[in-house]
Amino acid sequence: MNTTTSDAVLVKDYINGNERALEFLVLRHKSRVYNFIYSKVLDGDLSEDIFQDTFIKVIRTLKKGTYNEEGKFLPWLMRIAHNLIIDHFRKSNRMPKFESKDKEFDIFSMLKDSRRNAEKQLIVDQISADVRMLVEELPEDQKEVVYMRLFKDMSFKEIAENTNVSINTALGRMRYAIINLRRLVVQHNIVLTE
Amino acid sequence: MPKLYAQGSKKMNNFQPKKETINFILNYSKAMHVVKTRNMLIEVHKN
Numbered sequence: 001m002n003t004t005t006s007d008a009v010l011v012k013d014y015i016n017g018n019e020r021a022l023e024f025l026v027l028r029h030k031s032r033v034y035n036f037i038y039s040k041v042l043d044g045d046l047s048e049d050i051f052q053d054t055f056i057k058v059i060r061t062l063k064k065g066t067y068n069e070e071g072k073f074l075p076w077l078m079r080i081a082h083n084l085i086i087d088h089f090r091k092s093n094r095m096p097k098f099e100s101k102d103k104e105f106d107i108f109s110m111l112k113d114s115r116r117n118a119e120k121q122l123i124v125d126q127i128s129a130d131v132r133m134l135v136e137e138l139p140e141d142q143k144e145v146v147y148m149r150l151f152k153d154m155s156f157k158e159i160a161e162n163t164n165v166s167i168n169t170a171l172g173r174m175r176y177a178i179i180n181l182r183r184l185v186v187q188h189n190i191v192l193t194e
Numbered sequence: 195m196p197k198l199y200a201q202g203s204k205k206m207n208n209f210q211p212k213k214e215t216i217n218f219i220l221n222y223s224k225a226m227h228v229v230k231t232r233n234m235l236i237e238v239h240k241n
Contacts, residue, residue, distance in 0.1 A: 022223050026216060034211045044209075051211045055219040063228045064235050 003028075007073035015062055026055060029074060033081050040085045040118055050088060054081045082122070089119030134184045135177075142177035145170055 005024065013021035033054060038047040057080050061067050067076075135146050144163060148154040156174070160167045229236045 019220070019224055023220055026219060030211055030216065031209075035209050038209050047209075048211055048215050052215050052219060056222060059219070059223045059226060060237070063223075063226060064237075065228075 011062065011067065011073055015065065015067070022059070025073070029077060032074075033077060036078060037081055037085060040122065041088065042118075046088070050081065050084050053084050057084070082126075086119065086122055086126070089117075089122070093119065131181075134181050134188075137184055138177055138180055142173050142180065145173040146177045146181075149174060 003024070007025065007028075010021040010025050014025070030051075034047060034051050037050045037054075038044070041047055041050065054077065058077060135143055138146065141163075145159055148159045148162065149156070154162070156167050156170050160170045163170065165173075225240045227238045227240065229238055
């Protein structure tokens with residue numbers, strides 16, 4: 001075991017009881033995970049907490065034998081960190097930390113920002129990624145129409161011309177695509193709301 | 195503008211978790227054991 005040993009081998013060694021393998025994994029990915037968390041929460045102490053919780057979740061999953069090895073340790077690790085960041089923002093929204101006693105003047109009413117906050121942006125990114133993943137599951141002809149309509153903002157007339165079909169066929173494909181997407185959302189238990 | 199953006203990214207990449215946090219994670223791992231029973235998995239933490 002050395003610095004060139006792959007993640008998959010280290011994970012396997014760790015599951016088999018080699019604690020040193022975890023040290024290699026943590027040291028290898030600490031910077032990337034920590035900086036990802038920090039870039040979202042912009043707070044050092046909070047980043048430490050989420051970083052710690054991320055690896056605790058990794059340890060518990062690996063030791064329980066519920067990790068599904070597909071050679072993608074790092075994406076899995078980043079996904080855990082990402083989900084914990086979202087959890088943090090959701091919790092902090094439910095627990096407001098400050099409420100002004102002075103009814104006439106509230107500094108927070110002056111600091112309102114119309115842009116999406118970090119939590120909303122993360123959720124929107126997540127929804128967008130989920131929708132793209134679902135679209136990939138569609139049959140080729142439906143996928144083509146969805147891409148042109150939703151991602152390229154083309155009219156059905158343009159779609160029909162580009163795909164050499166009638167407008168009605170393009171509309172029909174879009175309809176079936178939406179039906180299939182709804183079915184996939186239910187099937188995969190995906191929540192697509194802000 | 196692109197230059198400023200690149201400088202910002204570079205600076206952000208320098209952050210590292212504290213050594214104490216890393217040690218906590220490694221010690222947690224050493225202390226944690228999973229006991230498998232017939233129907234469930236039980237987490238055990240040794241002091």
